[in-house]
């Protein structure tokens with residue numbers, strides 16, 4: 016199964032990180048660094064009726080190479096110019112052709128809060144995310160135990176970041192809700208084991224979420240009708256990658272998919 020392969024590769028990367036990243040040095044560097052930008056708060060204060068996390072995504076296991084003229088900083092600047100609330104940056108190299116360097120370079124040029132989109136399986140990756148400039152990390156319920164979810168969540172918060180906790184089915188959602196911490200839950204419409212996508216997953220899972228949880232619908236959102244469908248299902252924001260990456264003009268692609276701004280003067 017592909018997800019198992021990804022996790023096996025991450026285990027090797029984490030072994031290398033154990034030699035390369037000292038937690039005490041990381042803590043010192045983080046205490047000297049600028050505070051994070053509020054990722055969750057940007058979605059609360061969103062610029063449109065449905066918030067947007069726009070993804071910088073060069074390639075994927077399901078689609079292969081998605082964008083050939085891939086300049087991560089220009090893409091992120093186009094997202095910012097289109098009043099995107101948050102940006103997701105894929106940092107996995109092996110399967111998504113992403114890079115920590117992309118996130119670092121985007122952090123230098125763009126003020127929008129950044130999600131480090133990767134497969135977190137070890138606490139060192141959370142320190143690393145904060146050091147490279149992330150404002151939030153992704154915690155995928157399909158690859159973590161309840162105790163890992165809780166401790167990684169607490170660590171992210173202790174380091175000043177938000178955590179987007181991702182689920183795909185009822186069992187994963189129940190685990191996350193049992194944990195009793197997550198206030199930002201992503202429903203991935205893509206089954207990461209089969210790559211099948213279905214927006215009904217958002218509808219089925221959001222209705223099981225208590226009030227006070229902000230739900231993000233992730234993956235396979237391609238048309239304004241899809242955004243409307245997940246809004247009606249209760250999603251407060253969407254996470255979109257491929258649809259934007261396949262358009263030459265990313266800024267206008269955001270406007271076409273997401274519609275006009277709610278707040279005057281948000282653009283630019």
Ligand SMILES: O=C(O)c1ccccc1NCC(=O)[C@H](O)[C@H](O)COP(=O)(O)O
Pocket residue numbers: 070072075076077078203205207210233234235236254255256257258
């Ligand atoms: O995108 C994939 O093929 C994929 C395969 C295995 C694990 C994760 C995968 N994608 C990560 C994501 O969650 C998406 O990049 C993100 O939700 C955006 O999806 P899309 O708008 O469909 O590009």
